[in-house]
Amino acid sequence: MARIEVLKTYKIFIGGKFPRTESGRYFHVKNSEEKLLANMCLSSRKDFRNAVVAARKVQEKWANATALNRGQILYRIAEMLEDRKLQFIDELILTGSSKPQAKKEVELSIDRLIYYAGWGDKFQQIFSAVNPVASNHFNFSVPQAMGVVSVIAPNEFPLLGLVSMIAPIIVGGNTCIILSSEKNPMVSISFAEVLNTSDVPHGVVNILTGKRSELIDHFSSHMDVNAIVYCGNNEKQILNIKTLAVENLKRSYIYKKTNWDSDESQSPYFIEKLQEIKTTWHPTEV
């Protein structure tokens, strides 16, 4: 007897749970031969709002976890992804990658997680300084997490692009809400399953699927978001982000590059960009 096909329902990832979009809407993801692969949630601004609440709630706790612990958790994500490598390769092939491309993308993603896991308790030393001052003070500067970050992930490299965004953001103690690749969102939700089994506290990473054009204004304007990262080349969208981000002086970072598989796409500076530098003046003896 033929088995009944068991298809996966792709939902979104908010606060450690997998709800459907509150809007009840969905969109089709098709392969190059126009065959339907999945119905994805078409997230609404209210899903984003809920995700920000989840991200804000856990941010302080996450930032207060030890740097070592955050690094360990990133390493754990890498372990879990390694474990499910074949599934991710298959999923990428389904959506148009060749087998060698897919294998390379998954392996690079794992390596990138390990790269940032290693930086977890080291970047602070690189970016800190003791500053010479002309008074009786011991003056030093240290990086601190910015808070909640909204991210428009790259359309290219649906997995590697996502990992390249998430890893440097969370290793520095931030929490994030990510709109995954619009073209190829399936793999982002499978990655959410990996996150969910890796001791990442609920709400540290929230993943939405949907349309950039609908969500980008809210990603940029939300007063409780401290920074926005945008990957893409749409000048109109970039201008929009820069304008709306002004309201609460959000930091905004625009990445027009698409070569997320290159070595230069991983660097401690990706961590540093999402840190605020705090300078302390400590009185010393006269």
Add this chain to the structure above:
Amino acid sequence: MKLLDLNKTPTIDKVGVHERVNRFCSRSVKTSAKIQGLYLTLSMIDLTTLEGKDTPSKVKHLCYKAQHLHDSIPDLPTVAAVCVYPTLVGIAKKELRGSKINVASVASAFPSGQSTLEVKLADTKFAVEQGADEVDMVISRGKFLSGEYNFVYDEIAAIKEACGNAHLKVILETGELDTLDNIRKASDIAIYAGADFIKTSTGKISPAATMPVTFVMLNAIKDYHKKTGIKIGMKPAGGISNSKIALQYLVMLNETLGSDWMNKDLFRFGASSLVNDVLMQLVKSESGIYQSLDYFSKD
């Protein structure tokens, strides 16, 4: 004055109550109706601080907030009352002089109610002497659960007398009463013994206010009104932390008791974090931008 016959207190259909409450939660309140509801919510809030660590400056801070919820929105209503412990009533009274905001005080060995009647009466009288306009008392749940209804009734009546002109709100602490039948019974006792308001919870016990519990209490009020024509007020307290829930309570109130109850004289929310959420919603609906607590005064 009608006499209370507990044999005539109806039993509660739990499933029916939950079904009905779910209906209230499915109402869609949008745009201008939502704004109106949010304004009404603000005007019904008893801004509350009931902690062991309360200090005079914290109460002063709270009183300032009560009068200046968010000055960048013009024509905002003030909250209905500030609710504090008896020893801090004097300070709140002084800070709120000249405003229309009432001072409410908890009394009668709040929150446990485990003390003698003499102590409770002295506690109540002290709060009233200090200038409290409203007194929130707790019933003796231990006595209630052991079936000593007369004791509970007499105690409420005695405290009502000690209140003088101050309004009496009777806290049932529904989280400790276990069943909806008990809650209905306690509501009836409180109403007949002279409560001006009945209130769900102290905020110290979980679960605090829930919609099914409030619905049962609203129905006790409705039945009493039918019988005597007297309008008793309702105050759910604790656990109402955001605007959406508050609006659902207002829907329930309107559909159970009608528009006569839709004002601060007959309905209150006991809450503190609710204020900022309502304010954020109001600013959001005006600007279209989701708000952050960073830009609103701390509770």
